[in-house]
Amino acid sequence: MKIGIVGAGNIGGNLTRRLTALGHDVYVANSRGPQTLTALAEETGATPVSVEEAPRGAEVVVVTIPLKAIPDLPSGLLDQAADGVTVIDTGNYYPQRDGRIAAILDEGLTESRWTAQHLGHTVVKAFNGTYAQDILDRPRPAGAPDRIALPVAADDARAKQVVRALIEELGFDTVDSGTLDDSWRQQPGTPVYGLREGVDGVTKALAEASRERTPDFTA
Numbered sequence: 419m420k421i422g423i424v425g426a427g428n429i430g431g432n433l434t435r436r437l438t439a440l441g442h443d444v445y446v447a448n449s450r451g452p453q454t455l456t457a458l459a460e461e462t463g464a465t466p467v468s469v470e471e472a473p474r475g476a477e478v479v480v481v482t483i484p485l486k487a488i489p490d491l492p493s494g495l496l497d498q499a500a501d502g503v504t505v506i507d508t509g510n511y512y513p514q515r516d517g518r519i520a521a522i523l524d525e526g527l528t529e530s531r532w533t534a535q536h537l538g539h540t541v542v543k544a545f546n547g548t549y550a551q552d553i554l555d556r557p558r559p560a561g562a563p564d565r566i567a568l569p570v571a572a573d574d575a576r577a578k579q580v581v582r583a584l585i586e587e588l589g590f591d592t593v594d595s596g597t598l599d600d601s602w603r604q605q606p607g608t609p610v611y612g613l614r615e616g617v618d619g620v621t622k623a624l625a626e627a628s629r630e631r632t633p634d635f636t637a
């Protein structure tokens with residue numbers, strides 16, 4: 419599959435490593451330009467590109483940059499992606515890092531709904547509670563007793579299925595965590611955030627989430 423990755427940090431870099439290893443055709447971008455991504459390109463075989471180029475013709479686009487940088491992305495970023503492109507949002511909102519965002523803090527918009535509005539395209543929320551290193555260290559074959567599960571939230575059922583299949587190919591189980599409006603259940607500070615458990619543990623943690631945010635996330 420042709421996959422564009424916008425953001426080449428902890429998560430974007432490790433997704434580039436694993437997705438290329440699985441044979442996907444990966445185009446990866448960061449804020450400083452493709453000339454700063456030669457080491458990652460040599461290591462993985464991914465193609466370093468500009469942010470504008472990363473989504474071109476891509477069937478899946480992963481947006482994995484700090485939430486505060488989302489509004490800086492070029493407008494029409496996804497216009498040249500493949501028809502029906504699936505967009506993955508790995509982001510989390512940390513007020514201390516990302517600044518005060520009233521729509522999230524005061525109006526209760528979920529973080530991924532806010533990101534989708536800025537992108538002008540619906541997203542699938544995935545990987546947001548996954549330690550970046552686990553993408554490399556924790557893949558397990560289907561059925562392995564220690565295979566961990568990741569929650570996946572989206573409004574678009576087809577896009578959700580595309581992402582669930584991709585995550586399963588990466589070596590993890592998935593749990594359907596509902597729509598983007600339900601996705602507060604997997605935001606920072608919730609029981610499932612950072613949880614390393616299988617389908618049953620993740621399902622239970624999602625059910626136990628409280629809409630009340632912890633003090634770290636109410637600044």
Ligand SMILES: NC(=O)c1ccc[n+]([C@@H]2O[C@H](COP(=O)([O-])OP(=O)(O)OC[C@H]3O[C@@H](n4cnc5c(N)ncnc54)[C@H](OP(=O)(O)O)[C@@H]3O)[C@@H](O)[C@H]2O)c1
Binds near residue numbers: 508509
């Ligand atoms: N780290 C984790 O374990 C983890 C786990 C789950 C979810 N997340 C979430 O996933 C997101 C990414 O996290 P991360 O840890 O991978 O971040 P990171 O290591 O800080 O990397 C951020 C990447 O985004 C790029 N970037 C920043 N602004 C950009 C812009 N305007 N246009 C294009 N690229 C831009 C940076 O490029 P430059 O280096 O060139 O500036 C860098 O490649 C965050 O929302 C984070 O909360 C992180």
